[in-house]
Amino acid sequence: MDLKQERAVRTRNQILRAAAEVFDENGYDGASVSSIVKRAGLTLGALYFHFESKQALAEAVMNSQPQAIEPRLHSDGLQRLVDITLVWARRLQIDPVLRAGVRLAVEQGRFGMRDVTSFEDWKQIMTGHLETARVEGDLREGVLPQTVAHFVVGACTGIQLYSQLLTGRADLADRTCDMWQLLLPGIATPEATARIVVAPERGAVE
């Protein structure tokens, strides 16, 4: 990348972060493009150069979730699947872009949007790691990577919502561990179930 491209990427990220903060605080309805521009310290022209509308901004925030998680991980296969959910659980408490992304994905129905990209992206990523697990002989016979991935995406969406209402997400890492303790014996071999580490600390990556 040359300097000009680098600056463009930086500006785009700056807008994305400002948008996420405003969406996180006020929801989609309560967020205006002008308040996002103000928060980013940029001009309306700069924003519209990168994003054509508020909806495009919301979609970009929703769909940036994997980028906030995947580069932090070093495990693979089934352990990586577990790690994704634990890092997600932890970073939801500290990363406004991730938090806004999840909020928008959950609430989008009520403002007429129906973008399942963030769900489908996670499903595809998780399916890939489960395929690896299958090749490594870690899955029980008959367990389909895609079925597990689809279920885990849905289940995580719901447990974070319940956790948010009940504890402001303070118990989310523990509830995510519960999920794996209940789910692993049904999807993984006894050897893999015994080997996979399920603990809130797995989410504490920088």
Place this chain on the structure above:
Amino acid sequence: MDLKQERAVRTRNQILRAAAEVFDENGYDGASVSSIVKRAGLTLGALYFHFESKQALAEAVMNSQPQAIEPRLHSDGLQRLVDITLVWARRLQIDPVLRAGVRLAVEQGRFGMRDVTSFEDWKQIMTGHLETARVEGDLREGVLPQTVAHFVVGACTGIQLYSQLLTGRADLADRTCDMWQLLLPGIATPEATARIVVAPERGAVE
């Protein structure tokens, strides 16, 4: 009940149903008490005799979910737990009170409500059926009814949301069956796992 009490119950249900329809169509923000009164064909006085505010109405709609499901079931223990989720999956497509209840429970955060009663009621009901399953010897050793119930409530919340965005809930019964196929081996004995019927048709009760 005497005639007067019967009429009061009927009026209350009439209001609840009208409120559910209006919430289901317009969300909480878009619903006004006057539109609910109009839909119910009653007076504002009748409404305020039964419910003190729009929020009280929303809470009543959210918390009437078990009443729409539990009386329809005749199984017990683990089979009943499975049946609850399958009847819930099916009736979400046809029962506006249930649909509005779930919508309000999911969206309440954005209008400043934080009523976890509907989640906690389901959790308590499910914990009871899982206690029965444990007494009947159907649970694996070390599996705690309360942990399973908490997880199932959260997971169902999320899979219905994902299903709604992806297929307008057309695949919800199938996804609920997937959940049980993945989960049962981890929580139930092999005998119980083989015995429990998991099929969309279980949800087709009147």
